[in-house]
Amino acid sequence: MKFLNGGWLVKDGYEVKYATHLYDYRVEPNRLTVYMPYSYVAHKGATLDGGLMTMEIFTPREEIIGVKIYNHKGQVKKAPQFELSTEKVAPQIFDNEEQLTLTSGDLSISISKGEQLTVEFAYKGKVIAQSLSRSKAYITDDKKVAHVSEQLTIDVGEKIYGFGERFTNFVKNGQTVDIWNEDGGTGTEQAYKNIPFYVSNKGYGVFVNSSDKVSFEVGSEKVSRVQFSVPGESLEYYVIAGDSMKDVLGHYTDLTGKPSLPPAWTFGLWLSTSFLTDYDEATVNSFVDGMIERDIPLEVFHFDCLWMKEYEWCNFEWDDRTFPDPVNMLKRLKEKGLKICVWINPYIGQKSPLFDEGAEHGYFLKKANGDIWQWDKWQAGMAIVDFTNPEARQWYESKLKNLLDMGVDCFKTDFGERIPTDAVYYNHADPAKMHNYYAYLYNEVVFNLLKRERGDKEAVVFARSASVGSQKFPVHWGGDSTSDYPSMAESLRAGLSFGLGGFGYWSHDISGFEAGANPDLYKRWTQFGLLSSHSRYHGSWEYKVPWLYGDEAVDVTRAFTKLKLSLMPYLQKEAVQTSQSGVPMMRAMVLEFPKDLATHDLDQQYMLGESLLVAPIFNDKGQKDFYVPNAGGAWIDLLTDKAYPAGHWYQENFDYFHLPVLVRPNSILVRKEAANRAEYEYNQQVTVHVYNLEDGKTAQTAIFDTQGQKAATIKISRKGGDYHLETTGLIDALLHIHYIDDDKVKHYKTALKDKPQTITLNA
Numbered sequence: 001m002k003f004l005n006g007g008w009l010v011k012d013g014y015e016v017k018y019a020t021h022l023y024d025y026r027v028e029p030n031r032l033t034v035y036m037p038y039s040y041v042a043h044k045g046a047t048l049d050g051g052l053m054t055m056e057i058f059t060p061r062e063e064i065i066g067v068k069i070y071n072h073k074g075q076v077k078k079a080p081q082f083e084l085s086t087e088k089v090a091p092q093i094f095d096n097e098e099q100l101t102l103t104s105g106d107l108s109i110s111i112s113k114g115e116q117l118t119v120e121f122a123y124k125g126k127v128i129a130q131s132l133s134r135s136k137a138y139i140t141d142d143k144k145v146a147h148v149s150e151q152l153t154i155d156v157g158e159k160i161y162g163f164g165e166r167f168t169n170f171v172k173n174g175q176t177v178d179i180w181n182e183d184g185g186t187g188t189e190q191a192y193k194n195i196p197f198y199v200s201n202k203g204y205g206v207f208v209n210s211s212d213k214v215s216f217e218v219g220s221e222k223v224s225r226v227q228f229s230v231p232g233e234s235l236e237y238y239v240i241a242g243d244s245m246k247d248v249l250g251h252y253t254d255l256t257g258k259p260s261l262p263p264a265w266t267f268g269l270w271l272s273t274s275f276l277t278d279y280d281e282a283t284v285n286s287f288v289d290g291m292i293e294r295d296i297p298l299e300v301f302h303f304d305c306l307w308m309k310e311y312e313w314c315n316f317e318w319d320d321r322t323f324p325d326p327v328n329m330l331k332r333l334k335e336k337g338l339k340i341c342v343w344i345n346p347y348i349g350q351k352s353p354l355f356d357e358g359a360e361h362g363y364f365l366k367k368a369n370g371d372i373w374q375w376d377k378w379q380a381g382m383a384i385v386d387f388t389n390p391e392a393r394q395w396y397e398s399k400l401k402n403l404l405d406m407g408v409d410c411f412k413t414d415f416g417e418r419i420p421t422d423a424v425y426y427n428h429a430d431p432a433k434m435h436n437y438y439a440y441l442y443n444e445v446v447f448n449l450l451k452r453e454r455g456d457k458e459a460v461v462f463a464r465s466a467s468v469g470s471q472k473f474p475v476h477w478g479g480d481s482t483s484d485y486p487s488m489a490e491s492l493r494a495g496l497s498f499g500l501g502g503f504g505y506w507s508h509d510i511s512g513f514e515a516g517a518n519p520d521l522y523k524r525w526t527q528f529g530l531l532s533s534h535s536r537y538h539g540s541w542e543y544k545v546p547w548l549y550g551d552e553a554v555d556v557t558r559a560f561t562k563l564k565l566s567l568m569p570y571l572q573k574e575a576v577q578t579s580q581s582g583v584p585m586m587r588a589m590v591l592e593f594p595k596d597l598a599t600h601d602l603d604q605q606y607m608l609g610e611s612l613l614v615a616p617i618f619n620d621k622g623q624k625d626f627y628v629p630n631a632g633g634a635w636i637d638l639l640t641d642k643a644y645p646a647g648h649w650y651q652e653n654f655d656y657f658h659l660p661v662l663v664r665p666n667s668i669l670v671r672k673e674a675a676n677r678a679e680y681e682y683n684q685q686v687t688v689h690v691y692n693l694e695d696g697k698t699a700q701t702a703i704f705d706t707q708g709q710k711a712a713t714i715k716i717s718r719k720g721g722d723y724h725l726e727t728t729g730l731i732d733a734l735l736h737i738h739y740i741d742d743d744k745v746k747h748y749k750t751a752l753k754d755k756p757q758t759i760t761l762n763a
Helices: 245-256 282-295 328-334 353-361 390-406 431-454 483-499 519-529 551-566 567-583
Strands: 014-016 026-029 033-038 050-060 064-070 090-096 099-104 107-112 119-123 125-132 137-140 146-153 160-164 175-178 192-198 204-208 214-216 225-231 234-241 269-272 300-303 337-344 410-413 535-537 606-608 613-614 625-630 633-637 648-653 661-663 667-671 688-693 698-704 710-721 722-728 731-742 744-752 757-760
Touching: 033 099, 050 099, 050 107, 064 099, 064 107, 064 146, 107 234, 119 234, 125 160, 125 204, 125 234, 137 535, 146 234, 160 300, 204 225, 204 245, 204 633, 225 234, 225 731, 234 245, 234 519, 245 431, 245 567, 269 282, 282 328, 328 337, 353 390, 390 431, 410 431, 431 483, 431 667, 483 519, 483 606, 519 551, 551 567, 567 667, 567 698, 722 731
Parallel strands: 269 300, 269 535, 300 337, 337 410, 688 731
Antiparallel strands: 014 137, 026 033, 033 050, 050 064, 064 234, 090 099, 099 107, 107 119, 119 125, 125 146, 137 146, 146 225, 160 192, 175 214, 192 204, 204 234, 214 225, 606 613, 613 661, 625 648, 633 661, 667 688, 698 710, 710 722, 722 757, 731 744
16 A cells, blocks of 8 residues: 655645654563654653653564564454464573664564654564664555555565566566456456465565555665554564575475375366357267377366356356266266366355255355345355355355265365455455455365365365465465467566465466467467466367367477376376475575575576576577576487577577476486376386486485375485496386487486495596
8 A cells, every 4th residue: 555645745635653762561471562653752741742652572483483562452453364283482582772682583573762763674683674764654644544564675676476476577676466366368457366475585575464465666665665554553564584595485484384295196287168168968079089099188067157157156066968877977077087176156146046045044154134145247146155154164065065065086176266345244254354265265164174084195276366374285376368479478477476476386377368469379378388387278258178289299298298297207206296385386586595695586497496597488489588597507408309408598490399398517417218107106107307416416306206205215326437326216217327428418217226326437
């Protein structure tokens, strides 16, 4: 929220009071409380009629400092509250003549005692952010609504990232960001998944602990400040530090929840019926059989909304006009090796037979007068399930359980953003704060049902909406993109921003959702889609099976699907590490290479795990400008074996079977070259590829099975031309060393024994 008129004045109709100085304070064993009047108090008489801002400082975990500032304390605490995982941490509190300091681990906050109020956050003695004078404000806007605001400094060269899924410029400096879930497609400042958390390239993050409409001005009110505000009488935020941006994400997800590990089969190819296309069992079989006949491995078939009758979304009943025998249909599809996903949302149209059932039992959101809250957008007379009502949750779960009993494996949890702010909830939650939080409850209900019915290792949703903590309920996809290159690039930007909010796994509609793709776009987006953590063909009015886009599209789909499946030992290892660390599988270059300043603005390429650089092509000429980070020696192209010296930009042209997919030097990639499924024994009959292991370096990796358990380990060190290998758990494996000699990539291949061995090359 902007409330200033330039550097000195306040906007007409606004009243602003700033915390002026530290007047008094209270030290408790686990908390420091500071009292800051709105005008300078030189004598006791000045304490009359002036008001007082209070700041409470505490630590929920090491390397995290919480700050709560408020004007009036006596507000009723209405649900919801984000679920935070805190620990008993005893901070150190120091008091001297000049300042107060509270320390948590290596992170500290210091408050000056002078006439000018200054608050500094420092990590390992280095200042990372400050709240200077005229930063902490109590504001009454032109509608007489109270807000509390804070400002933290932006340093010279500092760049701000994150805020969830955002389609605007990747670096957020200069932007206004309102944390408010909306269904706006992928081409505006609106977003489906808003997270009040940002991360800085200086190595810290800030999380505002509110599900309300948090407003951030990232250098857009004052150019050297991040300003954030919430409506009401109080504001709580956390500063999170670490040795790297990765560490910051680790600490943030320690607090808000780690991403759950998706089932291994979810990394295979998903095929959808598309949104509003006409389809029946014959259509579905033609798609599935067409993929089989063309040797394109398919893992999941998705039925979008028209598996139910129109006007009856949702009734959770198969449309008997097109699917008269759904149980046996699903059985036949599963006999072909498929998992089944069906589309759902949390809304009940008035024509649905479930409307009367839900209305009778009070399962829907209500108006203040007791009527059911309804409108006609999306579905006629649409009601919204009230997930704060335990009985409504059980009722909703029972409808989904019927589908699971039929043979459905997972759900696409669409929508969850169109949530009113004037509704009445069963638990009397604040409806404004429920708007964003509703997405968390909705996906939690579905995910937890799948955990109970299918087990912890098999639960997965395909979700569009999210809030803080929703990373625990993967996977998420990027919403309704248009079928063009700008939208493809927007989708990637959003996915990279999303990953910087603690979300580990992400997908998008291959070839775009709105309108129709041409063959060129279809093939380029296929490359990108099958080198994302999760891969799904989906559209609106058009089918997205590859043969509709030409024979070459079929070949491209086959090639990149099989490429991804061959990489499953590597991808599963990265997925497990994501679930443990909170670092996303698809990660922005700055996250992986923060010391290389050239990576700090890059949003048209990414790292798929720690070892693979992927640079999708966003034009119909096949041309790509890409940067190879300054990290060790030359990178080697996975597809062509070409070497690329580090620290340089390149511009090249690529056919539809190629794009830059570069392997980081000193990396190990475990692959099964002829894989046709996403699930197999990742430590059996595989090839261990070693890429440009430099003299004196050691590379190591692990192999995890389909359940996420460690199955094998590999450690390789090089000294001169000698490669020393130590492995455990490998079965019938080959070793393939990719080494560079006279600027050319050369190869050495041999059987890999499951015991220590040394190989000598004339490298």
